[in-house]
Amino acid sequence: MPRYTAPTKDMQFVLHDVLKVTEQSIPGYDELEADFTSAILEEAGKLTSEVLAPLNVVGDTEGCVLENGVVRTPAGFKAAFEQVKEGGWPGLDMPEEYGGQNMPYVMGTAVGEMFSSANMAFTMYQGLTHGAASAILAHGTDAQKDTYLPKMVACDWTGTMNLTEPHCGTDLGLMRTKAEPQDDGSYKISGQKIFISAGEHDMSDNIIHLVLAKITGAPDGIKGVSLFIVPKFMVNEDGSLGERNAVAVGKIEEKMGIHGNSTCVMNYDGATGYLLGEAHKGMRAMFTMMNEARLGVGMQGMSQAEVAYQNALDYAKDRLQGRDVTGVKNPEGPADPLIVHPDIRRSLMDQKSFAEGARAFILWGSTLIDAAHRGQDKDADGLVSLLTPVIKGFLTDQGYDMTIKAQQVYGGHGYIEEWGMSQYTRDARIAMIYEGANGVQALDLVGRKLAQDGGKHVMAFFDLVKSFIKENAGQDADFDAQFLEPLKAASKDLQAAGMYFMQNGMKSPNNALSGSYDFMHMFGHVCLGLMWAKMGKAARTALNDGASDVAFYETKLNTGRYYMARQLPATALHLSRIQTGADTVMALEVANF
Amino acid sequence: MPRYTAPTKDMQFVLHDVLKVTEQSIPGYDELEADFTSAILEEAGKLTSEVLAPLNVVGDTEGCVLENGVVRTPAGFKAAFEQVKEGGWPGLDMPEEYGGQNMPYVMGTAVGEMFSSANMAFTMYQGLTHGAASAILAHGTDAQKDTYLPKMVACDWTGTMNLTEPHCGTDLGLMRTKAEPQDDGSYKISGQKIFISAGEHDMSDNIIHLVLAKITGAPDGIKGVSLFIVPKFMVNEDGSLGERNAVAVGKIEEKMGIHGNSTCVMNYDGATGYLLGEAHKGMRAMFTMMNEARLGVGMQGMSQAEVAYQNALDYAKDRLQGRDVTGVKNPEGPADPLIVHPDIRRSLMDQKSFAEGARAFILWGSTLIDAAHRGQDKDADGLVSLLTPVIKGFLTDQGYDMTIKAQQVYGGHGYIEEWGMSQYTRDARIAMIYEGANGVQALDLVGRKLAQDGGKHVMAFFDLVKSFIKENAGQDADFDAQFLEPLKAASKDLQAAGMYFMQNGMKSPNNALSGSYDFMHMFGHVCLGLMWAKMGKAARTALNDGASDVAFYETKLNTGRYYMARQLPATALHLSRIQTGADTVMALEVANF
Structure with missing residues (x-):
């Protein structure tokens, strides 16, 4: 039986030694003292290792079962969900007015890693709910927020995201699900959505589906897509649950993994939905x-x-x-x-x-x-x-x-x-x-993000790397050679790749797009290289300051040295691939494959 | 439903345009005319795409089921196995005297690829039988060969290989299975073996287990291991089947894949076995x-x-x-x-x-x-x-x-x-x-094979690359730049890695072993680079000779250019990792992980 132990010590190191969260002038970060974050992380660590981790194999083995329109989650999931709810974990970073604890997102992330390590399929039920609640929070009317958020923040009701249809995933402009306006301001939603995680299950009283659909007469393509709230059970004015809405699970998919999460085909058959945000601006x-x-x-x-x-x-x-x-x-x-x-x-x-x-x-x-x-x-x-x-x-x-x-x-x-x-x-x-x-x-990285705001953000990233190197160079020859020099070289490779795209993407965008995947990976390596340089610096500082846990910081430095020596040099390979452009990638006629 | 089409054209290209099999002075290769190999490959292609491929998903979905000591293979497997046997495919490269067709191994490999692509789990039943039969062929007495080979070559009886035990896989010296000598020259085998592919199933009349075990009083470790033939049913002198031997399946494993093949725990409880080859020389x-x-x-x-x-x-x-x-x-x-x-x-x-x-x-x-x-x-x-x-x-x-x-x-x-x-x-x-x-x-590559016979074989490999480049350079500037130069550079990287091992492995073998995995991969890239250079040459030659299928050969050249430009340069990354030695790999104390 596999085990899980939450890496709380490492998280504390990152939060306090590396990111120095309390020194950042972000609202709410002043509360993130080491004792406080430690208490939360230890508590979450206990729950995840003792309650959620043992259910991971159970979820995989039993999976979810659909019988007569009802999806049964694996044994123990519902009880564990109640424990998670009682602890207030789903609303950790949600506003207090809806029952949340209003902590910074960074704490939600740290805790989320533990939940996900312990039981990824289980955690998706609350993860999807969090996502749907965030959408209502950002785009809902006050009435919508009041109706849905308290229940969703508590996970008494869970949420879903309905985007994909059988014939369209990435290219959502091809969407066929329709929304027909009704006299009372609501819509009738009709169509089929697939791959809907947590689309139907037995762990909550209601399920709030967020559904992308096209309003009758909407513009073609992606610009005609709107977002709707479609509850499984209608919600009465007093907040109690009313009739069943015309939405039903068609089947649950047999998947390679995450068996504990029900991945559903959802059929909308004139289901009542409410526009969330503006019409045609669902994306x-x-x-x-x-x-x-x-x-x-x-x-x-x-x-x-x-x-x-x-x-x-x-x-x-x-x-x-x-x-x-x-x-x-x-x-x-x-x-x-x-x-x-x-x-x-x-x-x-x-x-x-x-x-x-x-x-x-x-x-x-x-x-x-x-x-x-x-x-x-x-x-x-x-x-x-x-x-x-x-x-x-x-x-x-x-x-x-x-x-x-x-x-x-x-x-x-x-x-x-x-x-x-x-x-x-x-x-x-x-x-x-x-x-x-x-x-x-x-594609998003190379085709959109690189050039966004005139390339301002990628320049800011390079400046950040450069100034880190500059500020820290010359103090310790070993640190320079083991951390800063490799980071400099990798960052230079990344810049050279960006330059290649600029110069050759003009001739054909395919010269850039043929290298997009390599670029994403080399960018990732540079980011991890930067992180290891920062962690190395923090470890050095701690050791110089006479930290008692010498082994921990020495191990950090050694692990960082490994990454710098063995992983970061991958940027050179990625750059060499990128610089071959589209010629060999696009050489074949489709018929000759 | 996925499909499979046998790549017979590509196989013919490799056999005849690239390897020029009929021009090689290997016994039996003179028969491998293009018409002949084509007839075999087309026939195998038909069987694999029409009969075996459709059963692939069935095998995965149904898996093997153990009930009352009997393993039931997925629906359709037994009938397909009969078809395979009728076609004589299992004995393709086996000696005629035991019912085989005596074709070269290269034909068995080409056909084997098709079988494996179409249905890997199914093909393992005959693959294991082939392996066991080969062992008997190489090490058996004449009586053993006569008893087992005709049935095994025909796959009327199938075979298995029993090496692993719960506590030992790679390190077989730890083996506990015992073989107790009997007065009649046979042995009583006792112990448990795990991960035995095709250990028990319903597709053959008998199963011939080859079992590694230690004879009572044998030397410690790997030098005390012997190999035994242990039939599921005893074989009478007239070749008919006798009593059930004391070997039984304990359970079948739930695996990530190859569900159509039964992976068994096999329990030997004083089962009768016969020494195959010499005592203590089982490995x-x-x-x-x-x-x-x-x-x-x-x-x-x-x-x-x-x-x-x-x-x-x-x-x-x-x-x-x-x-x-x-x-x-x-x-x-x-x-x-x-x-x-x-x-x-x-x-x-x-x-x-x-x-x-x-x-x-x-x-x-x-x-x-x-x-x-x-x-x-x-x-x-x-x-x-x-x-x-x-x-x-x-x-x-x-x-x-x-x-x-x-x-x-x-x-x-x-x-x-x-x-x-x-x-x-x-x-x-x-x-x-x-x-x-x-x-x-x-480990085998770097720890044993590199230095084998004084490094003679790795030198021969480098000579082979070098002379190919030398013989073909200077005829076509594009070919030189796109194929030969990258091959030369990659081969140089590989040699540099070998040199690093020689120079630094002296200080500590860990300097070599820390780079063994990278070395295996860079060696693989150089081999595929060599293959692509040879295929590129063959395609160029065919085009220069006015071959009619221009698109096929152009596509070969383009695909080769892709490999040379985008994949082969990985050798530089592997070399750079290797040259960092063991320092960062071995830096941590075990307790500090």
Whole structure:
């Protein structure tokens, strides 16, 4: 049975030693003293490791079952959901007026990582609710907020997002679901939506579907799409539940993973819906939540890498197989533990350096979201908007790869479901796909974000790297050589790639788009390189200041050195690919494939 | 429902244009005229696409079921197995005296790829039988051969390989299964074996288990291991089946994939076994088949990449989503097909250039095995022994990655089991693990094969690359720049890595072993680079000679250019990692992970 232990110490290190949250002038951050964040993280850690983690395999094995229109979630899910609700976790970063605790988003992210590591499929029920509630919060009328938010913030009612239809996913302009205006101001929604996570289940009294549809007579394409609130049960004026609405689950999908979450085909058959936000501007309403949602998916990728790594590490320490070639390490035993072997170390260091680097990256991104939303900081908003496709695409690709590496440490046992390592890979796999497949993230990055506001945000990113290097260079020759020089080189590669796009994208946009995926990955490496440089600096400072936990900070430095030496140089390969342009990528006629 | 079409044209190109099999002086190769190989490949192609491929999803969905000691294979498997047997496919490359067709191994490999692409789990039943039969052929007494081979070559009886025990996989010296000598020369085998593919099933009259065990009083460790034949049913002198032997399936494992193959725990409870080969030399008997078995697993990796690619290509042509940024391609339709998008092209070209390069690599490796076995060519034997861990490790890692890329082309539909793309990834995953996990392959390559016979074989490989470049340079500036120069650079990287190992492995073997995995991958890239250079040359020659199928050969050249430009440069990254040695890999104390 796999285990999960919340990495609270590492989170505290990132929040306080690296990001120094209380020193940031973001509204609400002054409350984030180390004792306070520690109390929250420890509490969440306990819940996730003791309650949610043991249900992870159960969710995978039992899955969700549809019988007579009712979806039954796996045994134990409903009881655990009640515990989560009682603890007030779903509303951690929601406004107090709707029953939330009004904490910064960065705390929601830290806690969210734990939830997701412990049980990704389970956590999606509240994650989707959070997303739907955020949309109502941002675009709803006061009446809509009052009707839905208190229940959704408490997760008494859960939420869903209905975008995809059988023939359209990325290209939502092809959408066919219709909304027919009624005399009372409501709409009749008709159509079929697919891949609706948590579309139907038995854990809440009501389900509030947010549905994209086209109002009769709306403009063609994406500009004619509006967003609607469609409750499963109608809500009476006094807040009590009324009749069942004309929305029903058609089937639940058999998926590769996240079996504990019900992925539904939803049929809308003249269901009553209420316009959320402006008519024909449904995509805008969706996009305002996009940065948060995509950061959340990037976090899922790293969360699975983290928990898979924890278990791979345990196995590598326990399993006796072969001998250390440099000298027996376990003379009393019949063999040495796997962890003595350099290739096992390589794999574990890949996983560890990724998970810790990615955690810092996501938490940093969350502070940018807080700065943008709570602090009205437009530069932070622009920067996180630029980084969002990197967080989503790079961290889910790499996170997935790390679960594969963790599984590999187990040898044959990794392939047997009983050991739980297969589930981490199968669950992590979806994060590369949903909320915009990673190829679409790369397109968003290179096709939109790079040039946004005249390239202002990418320049700001480069300045940030440059000034970090400048401020910290020349104090310690080792730190310069091991951290700052590799970061400088990688950042230079990234700039060269941007330059290539500018110069050659003019001739044909395909010259840029053929390199978009590589660019997303090299950008991700530079971000993790920056994070490791910052973490390295923080660790050095702590050691220089005489910190007592020497081993922790030394380990940080060593893990950072590994990332800088072994992972960051990937930027050169990505750059060399990018610089070959579209010629070989687009050379074949379709018929000749 | 996914489809499979056998790539017979590409196989013919490799066999005749590239490898020029009939011109090689290997016994039996003179028969491999193009008409002859075409007839066989077309026939196998028909069987695999029409009979085996449709059963692939069935096998995954139904899996194998154990009831009262009997394992039921998925519906249709037994009937298909009869068809395969009637066609004589299992004995294709087996000696005529035991009912085989005595064809070269290279033909078995080409046909094997088709079988494996169409239905990997199904094909394992005959694959394991082939392996067990080969062991008996190589090490059995005449009586043993006469008893078992005719039935096994026909697959009336199937075979298994029993190595792993719960506490030992790679490190077989820890083995506990015992063999107690009996007065009649037989042994009583007792112990538990796990992960036994095709250990029990309902498709054959008898199952011949090859079991590693320690004879009472044998030396400790790996040097005390012997190999035994343990039939499920005892075989009477007249060849008829006698009593049930004391071997039984304990359970079948729930696995991530290859559900159609029964992976069994086998309990031996004083079962009667017969020594195969010499006492205490069981590992040697196993190792003589290792090159073939590992080449076969490498082939499984590429075979899943091939079939996944075929389906991803279909989907990319069919699915309408978005518009070509350089101009609408499908004005009549609501959107353009996915294949217009550069990032989809990149993914498809990665898959295509890998599958075709890997196919050439495997077929070339098979000719080396034929040269070694049929032609008694010691140099070929040494070379294929060197290349075996590369074929196994690199092709299964990359093959798996390609199935993930193929799945990604489908977006959300790739995650739904109904579309079949998940199965290819789940089935392909095992190939990275069994027959020696890929980390063990890397260890074998760097720790044993590089220095074997004084480094003679790796030098021969470099000479082969060098002389190919020398012989072909200076005839066509484009070919030089697009094919030969990149190959030269990659080969130079590989040599530099080998040099690093020699110089720094002296200080500590960990300096070499920390780079073993990267070395295996860079070696693989150089091999595929060599294959693409050879295929490019063959395509150029055909075009210069006025071949009628211009599009085919032009496509070959374009696909090769893609590999050379976009994939081969990965060697530089691997080299840079290798040259950082063990310092960062081994820096952490175990307690500080």
